[in-house]
Amino acid sequence: MSVTQQYLLDTYRAAQHGEPTPPAPGHHDWQVVREVRDYGRFRAVVQERPARGRVRAALARLARGGRLSGGAAARTPRPLP
Template sequence: MSVTQQYLLDTYRAAQHSAPTPPAPGRDDWQAVREVREYGRFRAVVAERPARGRLRAALARFARGGRLSGGAVARTPRPLP
């Protein structure tokens, strides 16, 4: 069953029981993305890491020393605390 078919079925059931209709699929997707991003920033602050610019910095490090530049980099594992 597709998302649209499930939504139509839920809407029909809500109408039969005089209940409020469910939100349309995809209506709150961007809000969910914003909440996930804010949660990641919150966790970064709690862990005492920079809250902004982490993705761009990680991609830059990856591009300089990772597979995007064509060279393999030997990495040593971090010691366990």
């Protein structure tokens, strides 16, 4: 059963019982994304790490040729200017 079919069935059952209809699928998706982001920032603060800029810093390291994990693997040295 697809999400749409389940939603239509739930809407029909709610109408039969005189209850309010459930929210449409995807209605609260952005709220969930914001809550997950906020939780990640909270966990970073609790673990005494920077709460902002972690993704941008990781992408910058990747662009410079580093690794995302920050492991002790051998890296190719950059040429000096």
